[in-house]
Amino acid sequence: MKRGLSGFNIAALVVGFGFLYLPIVLLVVYSFNASRLVTVWGGFSTRWYASLFRNEQLLDAIWVTFRVGLISATIATVLGTLAAIALVRARRFRGRTLFSGMVFAPLVMPEVILGLSLLLLFVSLGLPRGFWTVTVSHATITMCYASVVIQARLAAFDRQLEEAAQDLGCPPIKAFFLVTLPNIAPAVAAAWMLAFTLSLDDLVIASFTSGPGATTLPMRIYSQVRLGVSPEINAVSTLLIGLVATGVIAVYLFQMRRKTED
Amino acid sequence: MSARRDRTSLAALAPLLWLGLFFLFPFLLVAKLSLSETTLAMPPYAPRLDWSQGMAGLRAFLAGLDFETYARLTTDRLYIVAYLSSLKFAAVATFILLLIGYPLAYAMARCPPSLRSALLMAMILPFWTSFLIRVYALIGILKPEGLLNVALRAVGLGPVSLLNTDTAIYIGLVYAYLPFMVLPLYAVLERQQHDLLEAAADLGCAPFEAFWRVTFPLSLPGVAAGSLLCFIPMVGEFVIPDLLGGSSTLMLGKTIWTEFFANRDWPAASAVAIVLLFTLVIPIVLYQRQQAKLTELGR
Numbered sequence: 186m187k188r189g190l191s192g193f194n195i196a197a198l199v200v201g202f203g204f205l206y207l208p209i210v211l212l213v214v215y216s217f218n219a220s221r222l223v224t225v226w227g228g229f230s231t232r233w234y235a236s237l238f239r240n241e242q243l244l245d246a247i248w249v250t251f252r253v254g255l256i257s258a259t260i261a262t263v264l265g266t267l268a269a270i271a272l273v274r275a276r277r278f279r280g281r282t283l284f285s286g287m288v289f290a291p292l293v294m295p296e297v298i299l300g301l302s303l304l305l306l307f308v309s310l311g312l313p314r315g316f317w318t319v320t321v322s323h324a325t326i327t328m329c330y331a332s333v334v335i336q337a338r339l340a341a342f343d344r345q346l347e348e349a350a351q352d353l354g355c356p357p358i359k360a361f362f363l364v365t366l367p368n369i370a371p372a373v374a375a376a377w378m379l380a381f382t383l384s385l386d387d388l389v390i391a392s393f394t395s396g397p398g399a400t401t402l403p404m405r406i407y408s409q410v411r412l413g414v415s416p417e418i419n420a421v422s423t424l425l426i427g428l429v430a431t432g433v434i435a436v437y438l439f440q441m442r443r444k445t446e447d
Numbered sequence: 448m449s450a451r452r453d454r455t456s457l458a459a460l461a462p463l464l465w466l467g468l469f470f471l472f473p474f475l476l477v478a479k480l481s482l483s484e485t486t487l488a489m490p491p492y493a494p495r496l497d498w499s500q501g502m503a504g505l506r507a508f509l510a511g512l513d514f515e516t517y518a519r520l521t522t523d524r525l526y527i528v529a530y531l532s533s534l535k536f537a538a539v540a541t542f543i544l545l546l547i548g549y550p551l552a553y554a555m556a557r558c559p560p561s562l563r564s565a566l567l568m569a570m571i572l573p574f575w576t577s578f579l580i581r582v583y584a585l586i587g588i589l590k591p592e593g594l595l596n597v598a599l600r601a602v603g604l605g606p607v608s609l610l611n612t613d614t615a616i617y618i619g620l621v622y623a624y625l626p627f628m629v630l631p632l633y634a635v636l637e638r639q640q641h642d643l644l645e646a647a648a649d650l651g652c653a654p655f656e657a658f659w660r661v662t663f664p665l666s667l668p669g670v671a672a673g674s675l676l677c678f679i680p681m682v683g684e685f686v687i688p689d690l691l692g693g694s695s696t697l698m699l700g701k702t703i704w705t706e707f708f709a710n711r712d713w714p715a716a717s718a719v720a721i722v723l724l725f726t727l728v729i730p731i732v733l734y735q736r737q738q739a740k741l742t743e744l745g746r
Contacts, residue, residue: 198566201551205573205625207586211594215587254477264462271459278456280463281664285624287466289735294727295683298720300541301707302473305717324537328462356456379575386577389685393707403579410579410690414587422580428622429575437568 191198209426216419226358233420243421246405249316250385253401257323258380264378265331273339291329307394314396322394323387327380332361334379338372339365346409371443375436382429463703474724481718482512485711492713501574524720529697534726536613536688536698537681540620541674544628548673549622550630553662567633574626582619582690589615589691611693619687624680628673634741635669637660668741675734679727699723 190198220227231397235262237243268288291299303322307314342365350360366373388403395401402421409418483492496504496513520526555566573581588594589610596606609615639662647657685700692698699719706716 188605190554190557193550194557197550197554198558199549201625201629202566202569204547204622205570208588208622209573209576209581212580212584212587261609264465266622267458267460268462271456271462275456284459284463284466286735287470288462289738290731291470293679293734294503295680295685295700296725297683297685297703298477298724301703301716301720302477303469305471305476305480305713306469319737321469325465328465330463336482382575386579387578399467404584406579410583410586414583414590418583419587422577422583425580426576429577430572433461433568433575434573 212419213423213426216423218416218419221416229412233416233425237417237424238421240417242400243402243405243417246400246402247421249399250402253316253323253391253399254321254381254384256382257320257327258377260320260324261328261331261380262373262377264328265380266335266373268328269333269335269339273336274344287364288332290328291326296387296389300390304393305388314394314399316399318394318396319391319399319401322390323380323384326387326390327383330383331376331380334376335372338369342368342376370440371440376382378432385425385429453467477717477720479512481516481627481721482514483714483717484513484515485714490713491711494530516714517722519715520718520722525697526702529699529702529719530722530726532697533682533699533723536616536620537678537684540617540624540681541628541678543617543621544624544677545670545674548625548628548632549670551625552629552636552669555629555633556593556636561588563637570626570629574630578623579686582686583624585615585619585622586610586731588691589618592664600604610691611698613692615691616688619691620681620684623687627676631672631676631741632666632669635672639665668737672734675730675737679730679734682727683723 217228217229217231218225219230219232268284271278272281272285272288300322303318303325304314307318312318345359346368347364350364351357355363386403387401389409391401391404392407395404402425406418406421409415480492483494486493494508496508500507500627555563555570558566586593591606591608591610593610595609599606609618632690643661643665644654644657647661648654652660683700683703684698685704688696688698688701689704691703699722703716703719703723706712
């Protein structure tokens with residue numbers, strides 16, 4: 186029986202990936218457009234990137250977004266790792282069903298509900314909304330994603346290695362840091378990156394939980410998009426896409442190399 | 448051994464407390480607020496629990512809660528239309544996603560392994576790219592003087608006005624959620640044993656019939672997972688109907704946003720959120736079951 190790709194398969198690939206990538210490619214191309222009009226090509230120019238770096242509001246938003254991302258991703262990774270250990274290793278404990286449900290639910294729940302509920306929490310606690318409320322909110326949602334990524338790796342990890350270390354007299358915590366953690370490190374790194382990117386991209390939850398002085402980049406982009414398409418947004422979007430794509434492709438190549446080495 | 452295992456569950460303590468405070472508890476607050484009334488105070492709702500009065504304060508607070516807001520939802524046509532159209536948008540978009548996503552996932556799974564992992568990464572990459580930016584990219588194409596109309600004019604076709612229509616919402620939903628549909632389908636299709644199809648062919652089954660009788664039934668767990676993974680968040684979608692849809696388009700996610708930010712009607716926003724949550728509980732539980740089954744299969 187012949188394997189290979191049929192004409193239909195090739196058409197599906199071309200149309201599917203074309204549909205996925207064409208809008209992004211056009212967005213990137215038009216960020217280098219000299220004309221202010223989005224549909225008229227006025228020649229190649231980097232003027233929008235230059236004006237980007239003079240836009241105080243935008244730079245400020247980028248700075249806030251990065252700090253929120255760094256802190257929330259770090260909290261999310263630590264908590265996500267702990268949650269993954271509990272869910273993969275401890276098959277039964279009190280409240281396990283509730284716990285696994287809570288780790289799972291934020292992955293599919295509409296963001297509007299998550300944002301609203303977190304906001305009501307901060308209001309009822311009397312906390313002023315701002316940088317820290319966004320950071321905590323992002324850490325809460327992204328820890329669930331981090332946990333899923335780490336769970337997959339932890340489930341595949343051979344537990345006997347850690348048990349061997351303990352049989353040789355290594356205390357459990359030390360065995361975890363010396364044996365298990367180095368082994369699941371790629372997943373932990375991937376989890377951190379995922380948490381960071383999700384935080385970087387989030388509009389809805391940030392809009393609900395942020396306050397004056399802590400406007401994130403997606404919030405700034407959103408308020409400008411509502412006024413219309415502008416080449417400056419194309420430029421900042423291009424930078425963000427470039428950053429994320431570089432990270433994802435680097436991880437992919439790194440994993441490919443590891444696979445061929447194994 | 449057992450003592451060692453008992454202590455592993457301690458790892459759950461910190462994330463459990465965190466999620467209890469920042470995920471579970473807030474939901475109780477939403478539920479409480481949905482039973483409250485709007486006032487012109489800040490925060491704009493009543494009754495508020497006054498602990499300084501002790502039990503009397505608690506009693507007064509409980510007496511102030513009622514189902515008034517829910518009654519308001521059922522009598523106002525806007526909410527009902529928003530509810531039904533959210534379900535319609537999500538269901539139709541899920542169906543379109545299946546029609547587009549299935550052939551795509553199938554073709555990916557049939558590629559040679561080296562190409563397959565590159566395509567897989569190309570499918571995951573948009574997932575990492577900002578949702579907002581991807582929706583923004585569509586605006587530049589769909590708007591009246593956008594690139595779609597420029598291209599149409601070049602081939603002599605009339606301008607179409609898509610932005611701010613329901614069609615634009617469908618395009619946006621399908622575009623944004625395509626990876627969510629393709630990835631679970633691909634995971635199931637890629638694992639399928641090719642021997643099965645060869646056996647079917649040896650027994651005289653035509654390729655197309657073999658697909659319908661072997662490949663497709665075996666991929667149903669992926670179909671279910673992909674459909675639920677798209678359907679659930681799409682029902683509460685905000686960004687797409689807000690940026691691509693017209694002002695007359697009603698969807699629940701947008702309704703919650705508007706009630707909260709524009710109308711400052713926090714109880715109404717909470718009640719809509721609770722209704723949305725109850726609607727999604729069944730699909731969410733189904734999805735979790737499906738995921739557990741798929742994980743078992745993978746091991």
